[in-house]
Amino acid sequence: MSEQTKKHHSPSYSIYIFVWLFLLVLTGVTVAVAGINLGKMTLAIALLIASIKSYFVLTIFMHLKFEDRMFRIFVFVALFFLAISLILLFSDYSFQ
């Protein structure tokens, strides 16, 4: 009963707008960094920026920050298994 009637509070409008502006800035940074030749670092930086953007989409837009902790654990486990498949695959390719 308490589960059903528990109101799901939505954060304020302004937090969404701030996150959106921040995401636009990060997109600009990605494009700018791509123009500079940093060798192998450019890919790492692009993926790092994409990960930061994803973090904010997941926590604010997708409400993970305001959800029960169980949701965050779920998402962490899902991403963890994706990471395992990537790491195992590359450890195989790297030693061929």
Place this chain on the structure above:
Amino acid sequence: MSQVNEQTIGHVHRDDEATRIGMWLFLFTELLLFGGLFIAYAVYRYLHPHEFMMAGKELNSFLGALNTVILLTSSLTMALSIAAIQRNKKNLSIFLQVLTLILALGFLINKSFEWSIKFSHGIYPGSETLLAKGSGEILFYGLYYTMTGLHAIHVVIGMIIIGVMTLFTIKGTINSGNNVRLESAGLYWHLVDLIWIFLFPLFYLIL
């Protein structure tokens, strides 16, 4: 109060928490679908680094960046529409949902321009121009069409879902007390955005 009435009179059983868990579980299967393709991309890029770089330079990074901005903005309007309905601002929520749909349509129009330019240059799966290129570039374009195409299908599905939610909101079955369906549609839409966040640098800004 209306919630209490619903449960005492109509015996309507609703568990928003469970609905959200179900939606997240579905999103994990989507993660596996795209995750597998990203892994394929990673392996082929590892095997053909130079050809991937050459092919990636051919893509229009301006159109890609524009679509990133469009999709991020549509994610904002979607999130705001949920915040609006939870504050009982029905018309604002409907307006924001329609805005999300328009932005999504803009994304698809942009994408169709981009693809038709590529097609007119003779670059499409199985074309002679493409098959004359090195195997790395063929793989790059194969992944490009598969991944952005699958993503575009998700945009279309997302539009249909949001469109139905807009109708529910107009009818009033989605309201300030019962909006978990709109929230689930939002989760799906943000996932579409998330995937694009990775597709954009990996294909358009090949590094």
